[in-house]
Amino acid sequence: xxxxxxxxxxxxxxxxxxxxxxxxxxxxxxxxxxxxxxxxxxxxxxxxxxxxxxxxxxxxxxxxxxxxxxxxxxxxxxxxxxxxxxxxxxxxxxxxxxxxxxxxxxxxxxxxxxxxxxxxxxxxxxxxxxxxxxxxxxxxxxxxxxxxxxxxxxxxxxxxxxxxxxxxxxxxxxxxxxxxxxxxx
Amino acid sequence: xxxxxxxxxxxxxxxxxxxxxxxxxxxxxxxxxxxxxxxxxxxxxxxxxxxxxxxxxxxxxxxxxxxxxxxxxxxxxxxxxxxxxxxxxxxxxxxxxxxxxxxxxxxxxxx
Amino acid sequence: xxxxxxxxxxxxxxxxxxxxxxxxxxxxxxxxxxxxxxxxxxxxxxxxxxxxxxxxxxxxxxxxxxxxxxxxxxxxxxxxxxxxxxxxxxxxxxxxxxxxxxxxxxxxxxxxxxxxxxxxxxxxxxxxxxxxxxxxxxxxxxxxxxxxxxxxxxxxxxxxxxxxxxxxxxxxxxxxxxxxxxxxxxxxxxxxxxxxxxxxxxxxxxxxxxxxxxxxxxxxxxxxxxxxxxxxxxxxxxxxxxxxxxxxxxxxxxxxxxxxxxxxxxxxxxxxxxxxxxxxxxxxxxxxxxxxxxxxxxxxxxxxxxxxxxxxxxxxxxxxxxxxxxxxxxxxxxxxxxxxxxxxxxxxxxxxxxxxxxxxxxxxxxxxxxxxxxxxxxxxxxxxxxxxxxxxxxxxxxxxxxxxxxxxxxxxxxxxxxxxxxxxxxxxxxxxxxxxxxxxxxxxxxxxxxxxxxxxxxxxxxxxxxxxxxxxxxxxxxxxxxxxxxxxxxxxxxxxxxxxxxxxxxxxxxxxxxxxxxxxxxxxxxxxxxxxxxxxxxxxxxxxxxxxxxxxxxxxxxxxxxxxxxxxxxxxxxxxxxxxxxxxxxxxxxxxxxxxxxxxxxxxxxxxxxxxxxxxxxxxxxxxxxxxxxxxxxxxxxxxxxxxxxxxxxxxxxxxxxxxxxxxxxxxxxxxxxxxxxxxxxxx
Numbered sequence: 001x002x003x004x005x006x007x008x009x010x011x012x013x014x015x016x017x018x019x020x021x022x023x024x025x026x027x028x029x030x031x032x033x034x035x036x037x038x039x040x041x042x043x044x045x046x047x048x049x050x051x052x053x054x055x056x057x058x059x060x061x062x063x064x065x066x067x068x069x070x071x072x073x074x075x076x077x078x079x080x081x082x083x084x085x086x087x088x089x090x091x092x093x094x095x096x097x098x099x100x101x102x103x104x105x106x107x108x109x110x111x112x113x114x115x116x117x118x119x120x121x122x123x124x125x126x127x128x129x130x131x132x133x134x135x136x137x138x139x140x141x142x143x144x145x146x147x148x149x150x151x152x153x154x155x156x157x158x159x160x161x162x163x164x165x166x167x168x169x170x171x172x173x174x175x176x177x178x179x180x181x182x183x184x185x
Numbered sequence: 186x187x188x189x190x191x192x193x194x195x196x197x198x199x200x201x202x203x204x205x206x207x208x209x210x211x212x213x214x215x216x217x218x219x220x221x222x223x224x225x226x227x228x229x230x231x232x233x234x235x236x237x238x239x240x241x242x243x244x245x246x247x248x249x250x251x252x253x254x255x256x257x258x259x260x261x262x263x264x265x266x267x268x269x270x271x272x273x274x275x276x277x278x279x280x281x282x283x284x285x286x287x288x289x290x291x292x293x294x295x296x
Numbered sequence: 297x298x299x300x301x302x303x304x305x306x307x308x309x310x311x312x313x314x315x316x317x318x319x320x321x322x323x324x325x326x327x328x329x330x331x332x333x334x335x336x337x338x339x340x341x342x343x344x345x346x347x348x349x350x351x352x353x354x355x356x357x358x359x360x361x362x363x364x365x366x367x368x369x370x371x372x373x374x375x376x377x378x379x380x381x382x383x384x385x386x387x388x389x390x391x392x393x394x395x396x397x398x399x400x401x402x403x404x405x406x407x408x409x410x411x412x413x414x415x416x417x418x419x420x421x422x423x424x425x426x427x428x429x430x431x432x433x434x435x436x437x438x439x440x441x442x443x444x445x446x447x448x449x450x451x452x453x454x455x456x457x458x459x460x461x462x463x464x465x466x467x468x469x470x471x472x473x474x475x476x477x478x479x480x481x482x483x484x485x486x487x488x489x490x491x492x493x494x495x496x497x498x499x500x501x502x503x504x505x506x507x508x509x510x511x512x513x514x515x516x517x518x519x520x521x522x523x524x525x526x527x528x529x530x531x532x533x534x535x536x537x538x539x540x541x542x543x544x545x546x547x548x549x550x551x552x553x554x555x556x557x558x559x560x561x562x563x564x565x566x567x568x569x570x571x572x573x574x575x576x577x578x579x580x581x582x583x584x585x586x587x588x589x590x591x592x593x594x595x596x597x598x599x600x601x602x603x604x605x606x607x608x609x610x611x612x613x614x615x616x617x618x619x620x621x622x623x624x625x626x627x628x629x630x631x632x633x634x635x636x637x638x639x640x641x642x643x644x645x646x647x648x649x650x651x652x653x654x655x656x657x658x659x660x661x662x663x664x665x666x667x668x669x670x671x672x673x674x675x676x677x678x679x680x681x682x683x684x685x686x687x688x689x690x691x692x693x694x695x696x697x698x699x700x701x702x703x704x705x706x707x708x709x710x711x712x713x714x715x716x717x718x719x720x721x722x723x724x725x726x727x728x729x730x731x732x733x734x735x736x737x738x739x740x741x742x743x744x745x746x747x748x749x750x751x752x753x754x755x756x757x758x759x760x761x762x763x764x765x766x767x768x769x770x771x772x773x774x775x776x777x778x779x780x781x782x783x784x785x786x787x788x789x790x791x792x793x794x795x796x797x798x799x800x801x802x803x804x805x806x807x808x809x810x811x812x813x814x815x816x817x818x819x820x821x822x823x824x825x826x827x828x829x830x831x832x833x834x835x836x837x838x839x840x841x842x843x844x845x846x847x848x849x850x851x852x853x854x855x856x857x858x859x860x861x862x863x864x865x866x867x868x869x870x871x872x873x874x875x876x877x878x879x880x881x882x883x884x885x886x887x888x889x890x891x892x893x894x895x896x897x898x899x900x901x902x903x904x905x906x907x908x909x910x911x912x913x914x915x916x917x918x919x920x921x922x923x924x925x926x927x928x929x930x931x932x933x934x935x936x937x938x939x940x941x942x943x944x945x946x947x948x949x950x951x952x953x954x955x956x957x958x959x960x961x962x963x964x965x966x967x968x969x970x971x972x973x974x975x976x977x978x979x980x
Contacts, residue, residue, distance in 0.1 A: 020195065022197065023194075023196065026201065033205065033209065034205065037208075037212045037213075040212075040216070040228060040232070041212050041215050041220075041229070046225060049225060053231065056235075060209075060235050060239060063202065064242055066197075067245075067246040068246060069246070069258070072238075072242060072255050072262075076235075076238075076262065079262050079265070080262075083266060083269075084231065084269045087270065087273055088224060088227065088228060088269070088273070091227075091273045091277070094277060094280070095276060095277065108288075108962065109218060109219055109966060110219055112218075112966050112970075113966070114219070116214070116218065116966065117211045117214045120211050120214055120973070121208060121210075121211035124210060124211070125204055125207050133199050133248070135198065135247045135248060136247065136248060136249060138246050138247055144255060148255060148259070151252060156256055163263045163264070166263070166264070166267055167267050170268075170270050171270065174270040174274035176274075177274035177275060177277070178273075178274040178277045178278070214969065218962055226962075288961055289960055291959075291960075292958060293959060294959040295958055295959030
């Protein structure tokens with residue numbers, strides 16, 4: 001149950017109203033996220049699917065904000081919407097540019113795929129719903145940027161460095177792989 | 186019972202977020218399994234990664250994990266970026282070699 | 297200083313060998329001047345060494361030792377080492393001069409004799425190797441090194457006998473010499489090992505000291521006797537003593553200078569030298585055996601020499617006979633006399649051989665001029681009357697013949713007289729009268745057969761196909777060595793008294809070493825023996841002169857004046873004559889006993905092999921092939937069946953499982969998710 005810090009304790013109504021607002025926002029963004037994702041999955045047009053993914057990921061970012069993860073939300077929008085999806089769009093254009101008539105994708109294995117996905121969904125929902133989570137009452141907080149920065153430079157320094165190296169390797173590897181065909185006869 | 190369920194609905198907590206994440210995961214899985222196009226498969230993978238991230242952040246909000254969950258989510262995003270770059274380079278190579286990116290047509294390893 | 301000098305003497309011929317064997321053909325004149333120069337250097341140094349030794353270091357032995365091989369520590373004996381040591385006592389110094397002198401003269405003589413030989417440089421190389429090995433025997437101070445040089449001498453002798461290996465008889469003779477020597481050397485090695493096993497040392501001095509201190513091999517005088525006799529076996533082989541004498545006459549197949557150097561003067565004397573070296577540890581029993589072996593050898597060889605017609609064969613048997621004399625002399629205790637006979641014999645026997653070489657060379661050239669390649673250039677029946685054509689050779693040959701026959705004023709008389717006196721003394725001391733009887737008989741026989749040889753070769757009318765005019769005297773390089781040796785065969789070089797050597801420098805220099813064996817087993821001591829010799833000396837001298845003169849006169853009567861017919865004498869002696877002519881059938885006996893015996897044993901073994909061993913093998917083979925048929929059936933049906941079955945199973949499984957491999961990534965992903973769900977339900 002979300003609440004306010006102790007020094008300016010809100011009245012019940014105030015708190016209730018805030019809660020309702022956050023609940024409304026949660027459901028709105030949930031609908032956006034899940035709806036866009038479903039559209040993406042079932043869309044015949046791959047470009048449409050890509051744009052649906054943008055919306056879905058943006059919705060996830062909004063959910064992050066609702067979870068008081070402002071820095072992660074910003075990163076999500078920067079990296080996914082600004083980076084990865086542009087990359088995917090480029091990929092679509094580079095690979096399917098010549099075959100405009102094939103722009104409509106066709107699905108395979110539809111029956112086992114839907115059965116399995118449904119089973120997984122039921123399974124996960126059941127597990128998440130049935131499990132007794134030891135939750136705490138979440139505290140309101142201002143920004144996470146400072147704390148994340150401190151952690152990144154202290155206990156997460158080594159993973160941070162490794163992540164940097166990983167990115168470098170990935171960039172070089174991607175460059176190498178995508179340019180090799182020029183050397184081929 | 187009725188009012189309890191409504192009240193549960195009105196107070197979005199850990200379970201709500203987890204359920205959203207579960208639905209996203211299933212949709213991503215469906216995309217990965219059923220779509221022919223490699224790029225669609227990749228987008229499904231992104232969806233799955235996001236559902237996992239949503240889990241992390243939800244746990245970081247509602248349990249004692251605190252900021253560690255966000256930190257892990259950050260690293261997941263980093264790795265996702267790297268994965269996307271490499272995967273798209275591979276897709277381009279596949280396209281150059283097979284002149285298609287439909288997975289059902291690429292079956293050299295058929296036994 | 298003297299040690300370094302002796303090392304130079306030792307190594308100079310070796311240097312000659314190494315240079316000539318590798319570069320001989322590239323040197324001017326094929327390098328004969330190089331080898332000859334080196335041996336002359338050795339001789340000069342040896343002479344200097346002998347004089348220095350006799351004047352400045354008379355009584356002491358000069359020794360120098362370095363450790364050659366360390367065998368490690370033995371449990372009881374302490375550290376075992378193989379030393380390389382040099383010991384120069386008077387014996388060695390005298391022997392050095394003898395060896396280098398004869399070797400040098402032979403080198404010079406060979407320049408003429410071997411002229412134009414196909415393997416001229418190799419011949420000189422082998423001469424160098426031989427000189428090196430012989431000097432090694434002389435200089436060494438321990439038994440192991442002596443054995444090593446002993447074998448080296450054997451191999452160089454083998455190489456030189458077989459120098460003309462294109463001739464079948466030469467290569468056979470080389471093989472025979474080598475193999476027969478092996479028999480003796482095996483005994484010698486066992487003897488050395490008996491001493492080493494009990495004393496843990498090879499050095500002469502150390503062994504003598506240990507025995508003198510009362511230690512015996514395995515605490516038994518019998519073992520000491522055995523060791524002495526076994527070491528003497530080596531001497532039997534090398535010095536061609538009965539029963540291993542058969543190789544020496546055959547060794548005459550080698551070049552004649554080689555016969556002079558190796559098979560008359562030096563190598564065969566090595567056996568005598570060996571006995572002289574180990575004399576202190578020889579027990580009375582061992583010495584008695586040695587004396588009898590020597591006497592038997594002397595007698596047998598002398599009787600054979602009477603009837604031979606090959607000039608070199610006669611000389612070969614006379615060599616064996618004289619070696620028997622030396623061995624007998626050592627055996628009876630006349631140590632100095634025996635060794636002195638070695639020295640004097642070396643010079644006059646080398647001279648005889650070189651003279652024979654000169655004759656053969658002349659005959660060969662004469663036959664060559666007549667284009668006669670069938671007549672034997674060595675057969676004395678084809679000679680005669682050469683005196684007028686080869687004066688130098690004749691007169692020197694006469695001196696050598698007088699010396700070997702024991703006529704006064706020669707060196708041979710001095711030494712032989714002393715040996716005979718020694719045998720007489722031994723007879724009085726021990727009662728073995730057979731030894732002096734044989735000794736005097738052999739002296740008479742020697743005078744007879746040597747004058748027979750001289751007369752048939754040089755006197756009378758020329759027989760055979762060559763004309764006397766074609767026979768010419770040999771070149772200077774061959775006659776000068778003869779003259780040198782002729783001079784050395786006179787008495788003055790050994791004693792100023794022509795009728796007694798015991799006052800000369802030789803007897804002063806070479807003294808009989810004291811025996812170190814326990815008193816019970818000792819031979820008569822020097823002093824006792826010396827007294828006996830003194831009392832017998834005049835008798836021995838008179839007897840030996842008379843017997844030698846009788847022999848000479850008989851030879852003259854038979855062959856010069858033809859008073860007695862040789863043929864009639866031969867037929868009247870019948871079987872004796874045939875036995876002597878055929879060398880008492882030793883070769884035939886060895887052939888039938890050892891060679892045929894070996895062949896017979898081989899035949900038995902072959903029968904055994906063919907019937908028993910092969911039968912067993914074949915039986916095993918049959919059984920194996922039967923088993924293999926069964927095993928093959930088993931293999932084909934059961935084992936192969938199992939293998940094929942498993943292969944077919946694998947193939948079927950593979951085909952089935954291959955269906956799953958669609959090659960499509962998404963299918964695999966479906967499997968993964970499905971399996972995941974199944975596992976989830978399994979574990980939750």
